[in-house]
Amino acid sequence: MKKGKSQSMAIIGTSIGVIALGLATPSSADMNPPLAALGPPPVPLDNPQTPEKVELGKLLFFDSRIGGDASVSCADCHAQKQGWGFNDSLSRGYPGVIHWRNSQTVINSAYLGKLFWTGSAKSLEGQAPSAALGAVSGNGERDMVEARLAFIPEYVKRFNKVFGDDWPKVNNTWKAIAAFERTLIHDQTPFDKFMRGDKNALTKQQKRGLKLFQGKANCIECHNGQLLTDQKYYNLGVPRAEDWLENGMAQVTFRYEQYAKGVTEEMYRKIKDDAGLYYRTKQKSDMGKFRTPPLRYTAYTAPFMHNGAFLDFEELVDFYNAGGGTNEFTDGTFAKSKTKLLKPLKLNDKEKEDLVAFLESLSGEEIKIPTPKLPPYAPLPAMADAN
Numbered sequence: 001m002k003k004g005k006s007q008s009m010a011i012i013g014t015s016i017g018v019i020a021l022g023l024a025t026p027s028s029a030d031m032n033p034p035l036a037a038l039g040p041p042p043v044p045l046d047n048p049q050t051p052e053k054v055e056l057g058k059l060l061f062f063d064s065r066i067g068g069d070a071s072v073s074c075a076d077c078h079a080q081k082q083g084w085g086f087n088d089s090l091s092r093g094y095p096g097v098i099h100w101r102n103s104q105t106v107i108n109s110a111y112l113g114k115l116f117w118t119g120s121a122k123s124l125e126g127q128a129p130s131a132a133l134g135a136v137s138g139n140g141e142r143d144m145v146e147a148r149l150a151f152i153p154e155y156v157k158r159f160n161k162v163f164g165d166d167w168p169k170v171n172n173t174w175k176a177i178a179a180f181e182r183t184l185i186h187d188q189t190p191f192d193k194f195m196r197g198d199k200n201a202l203t204k205q206q207k208r209g210l211k212l213f214q215g216k217a218n219c220i221e222c223h224n225g226q227l228l229t230d231q232k233y234y235n236l237g238v239p240r241a242e243d244w245l246e247n248g249m250a251q252v253t254f255r256y257e258q259y260a261k262g263v264t265e266e267m268y269r270k271i272k273d274d275a276g277l278y279y280r281t282k283q284k285s286d287m288g289k290f291r292t293p294p295l296r297y298t299a300y301t302a303p304f305m306h307n308g309a310f311l312d313f314e315e316l317v318d319f320y321n322a323g324g325g326t327n328e329f330t331d332g333t334f335a336k337s338k339t340k341l342l343k344p345l346k347l348n349d350k351e352k353e354d355l356v357a358f359l360e361s362l363s364g365e366e367i368k369i370p371t372p373k374l375p376p377y378a379p380l381p382a383m384a385d386a387n
């Protein structure tokens with residue numbers, strides 16, 4: 001990437017990007033999969049759950065030795081006390097950088113077929129290495145991780161028992177972590193109890209909110225089925241992260257990611273907003289699109305959206321009530337990829353409160369587990385003998 005004088009955030013081009021978006025609006029709420037209580041999570045055939053594997057995965061989830069400089073674990077960005085996510089708009093990053101997106105909760109991630117804000121991983125087994133090895137998250141290195149694990153006798157023993165490994169294999173690390181994540185299930189919310197037949201599980205206000213969710217507010221259009229997500233991608237016009245204009249560290253990661261994701265030089269220089277799914281498809285019609293997130297456990301996971309734009313449910317509902325927002329990327333024109341499914345909702349104050357009350361019913365008791373004690377390093381027996 002050539003660096004020129006014009007490399008400045010302030011430049012806004014004037015050319016008008018033309019994007020054809022001829023799709024008619026599919027509507028009719030009753031075509032959407034109905035809301036339902038959460039069933040058990042799917043488990044892949046090649047990674048069956050066993051108590052020993054889950055226990056090993058739990059240790060590894062909390063263990064920073066699978067990260068580059070052995071200082072960042074999964075649990076540092078997916079902290080129990082922060083909804084198993086990270087409560088800043090943008091997540092903390094690997095030492096020396098901050099992340100460019102909001103950290104998602106790992107609670108109920110076991111159900112998702114598309115992981116990350118733009119669905120770039122298809123399974124927990126595939127997601128974990130991206131997280132542990134990615135430059136702005138764990139920044140680990142496979143051989144180093146394996147070497148470290150080999151010097152932790154407790155892990156050598158456990159990998160052998162669970163996977164039959166002579167020495168811990170790094171790929172089995174991801175399998176064990178995935179097995180642990182499949183135990184982080186949130187299916188006892190007031191909403192789930194209501195859907196299973198306990199008519200008193202929701203308050204009157206929450207029931208009104210549920211009706212709005214499926215009716216006037218039309219949230220059901222995208223947040224549907226048992227997960228409350230269609231796992232499709234939309235540009236809602238979420239306002240850009242302020243940090244990208246104000247915080248040098250955040251800008252560094254943001255620019256780096258443009259480069260890493262292979263955008264054009266013009267875009268690298270001028271872009272001011274997260275282009276979302278575009279980075280994966282390079283289709284203009286995918287600019288600013290993100291995966292519809294599931295909605296359980298969100299009482300603990302604010303701020304919301306891919307960049308943490310909204311601090312609470314009230315701000316979020318105001319955003320939807322206004323028909324979403326507008327975003328621009330490189331050319332100073334409003335994104336043409338914004339979904340046609342969002343329209344001003346005309347909810348009054350009482351209805352907004354009802355909707356917020358319903359959103360609260362999607363979270364039950366907080367999931368807390370004792371932080372495991374991590375096994376120490378020890379020299380390998382052969383090396384110890386040699387001394």
Ligand code: HEC
Pocket residue numbers: 061072073074075076077078091092093094099101102103104105106109112114115116117118124127128129131132136137138177
């Ligand atoms: C430095 C912070 C950081 C570390 C370390 C980290 N994560 Fe994440 N995690 C994030 C962020 C930020 C996202 C969203 C990123 C995106 O979509 O681009 C995310 C997304 C996820 C998701 C996707 C959830 C969903 O709804 O799609 C899972 C699962 C996850 N992380 C698990 C892990 C595991 C397992 C580890 C350890 C191997 C880990 N993370 C390490 C910050 C981190």
Ligand code: HEC
Pocket residue numbers: 213217218219220221222223233234235236238290291292293294295298301303304305306307316317320321339341342355359
């Ligand atoms: C057109 C599809 C669509 C509709 C309709 C829709 N949403 Fe969303 N929702 C999304 C997408 C996509 C995101 C993520 C956007 C982003 O990060 O840029 C999201 C994010 C959210 C989040 C944040 C979750 C998190 O983990 O950060 C909540 C809460 C939410 N929506 C609730 C609602 C409510 C309430 C309604 C109805 C008023 C609604 N949504 C209507 C697609 C939709």
